[in-house]
Amino acid sequence: xxxxxxxxxxxxxxxxxxxxxxxxxxxxxxxxxxxxxxxxxxxxxxxxxxxxxxxxxxxxxxxxxxxxxxxxxxxxxxxxxxxxxxxxxxxxxxxxxxxxxxxxxxxxxxxxxxxxxxxxxxxxxxxxxxxxxxxxxxxxxxxxxxxxxxxxxxxxxxxxxxxxxxxxxxxxxxxxxxxxxxxxxxxxxxxxxxxxxxxxxxxxxxxxxxxxxxxxxxxxxxx
Numbered sequence: 001x002x003x004x005x006x007x008x009x010x011x012x013x014x015x016x017x018x019x020x021x022x023x024x025x026x027x028x029x030x031x032x033x034x035x036x037x038x039x040x041x042x043x044x045x046x047x048x049x050x051x052x053x054x055x056x057x058x059x060x061x062x063x064x065x066x067x068x069x070x071x072x073x074x075x076x077x078x079x080x081x082x083x084x085x086x087x088x089x090x091x092x093x094x095x096x097x098x099x100x101x102x103x104x105x106x107x108x109x110x111x112x113x114x115x116x117x118x119x120x121x122x123x124x125x126x127x128x129x130x131x132x133x134x135x136x137x138x139x140x141x142x143x144x145x146x147x148x149x150x151x152x153x154x155x156x157x158x159x160x161x162x163x164x165x166x167x168x169x170x171x172x173x174x175x176x177x178x179x180x181x182x183x184x185x186x187x188x189x190x191x192x193x194x195x196x197x198x199x200x201x202x203x204x205x206x207x208x209x210x211x212x213x214x215x216x217x218x219x220x221x222x223x
Contacts, residue, residue, distance in 0.1 A: 009070040010099035011217065013077060014063060014128075014182075016042075016154060017084070017092035022062035028083055029066060032076040038065045042156040042182075045142045061154060063182075067099060074218055086221035093221035095184065097128055097214045124215035126222065127190040129183040131197060133209035138179035141209075144200035145183050148193040156180040184222060187215075 015025060022039045029037065040063040066073065077094050085091045131141045138155040145153060157179060185193050194211055203209050 010067060011070045011073040011096040012099050013066045013068075013073050013094060013096045015066070015080070015092065015094045016044075016061055016063050019060035019062055021084070021092070022064050025064055025080060025084065026066075029076050029080060032079050033072045034066050034068055034076055036066075039063070040065070040156050042154045045139070045153050045155060063154060063156065077218065077220060081220045091221065093184070093219070095126070095128070095216045095219035095222070097216060124217065125187055126216035126219055127185045127187055128214045128216055129185055129190065129193060129197075129211065130214075131181040131183070131201075131203075131209060131211045133179055133181070133201060135177040135179050137201060137209070138181050141179075141181045141197055141201060142183075144197045145181075145185075145193045147200075148196035149189045150183050150185060150193050152183075154182040156182070184216065184219075 017025065019041070026034075026037045026039070042061045042063050044059045044061050066076070068076070073096055077096065080094060081087055086094055129145070133141055135157070142150075142153045142155070183193065190213060194213065197203065197211060201209060203211060
């Protein structure tokens with residue numbers, strides 16, 4: 001039976017800026033067709049100027065997530081870059097990854113999307129590495145990544161969805177005692193960084209954590 005899913009190219013844009021800018025960015029993005037956004041709090045861990053994923057060491061950050069049709073997301077990123085100067089050091093960073101499926105998202109129809117079919121075989125210059133670990137281990141993840149060439153990360157505190165219920169990520173509960181570490185990596189360094197984290201955190205042992213990697217399609221503000 002033919003699928004009723006609508007074929008559409010969707011992107012998820014991450015924007016990471018200083019605390020307090022999130023609401024201004026969301027308000028401005030609505031002018032360009034962005035329907036909704038989600039904001040999370042995190043902290044930066046930059047230790048070098050090369051590929052600064054965040055601007056200030058140990059500073060409070062806001063992580064804004066926006067989803068939409070690819071052309072809308074790309075044009076919105078360009079307008080946000082002009083307005084908030086992501087192309088200048090210490091002003092923030094924005095990047096996008098493909099959405100394979102979107103079901104139940106407000107303002108979007110159900111999607112079944114194959115990014116490989118759409119993009120062809122072009123190779124991304126950057127990857128997004130996401131690591132979920134017990135609270136307190138986030139800094140260890142960052143240290144392991146730095147040894148392999150990473151230059152910074154964002155650490156987000158994971159939260160459950162209620163007293164008797166927790167969110168799930170790859171069958172691993174995301175509760176208040178979890179930390180989510182996001183790292184932007186050059187593609188050539190990704191395998192080395194992941195291997196360093198895997199070894200130092202003993203990620204293969206049950207309950208130690210989970211790592212996943214996504215290709216970054218478009219980015220601005222990376223140095």
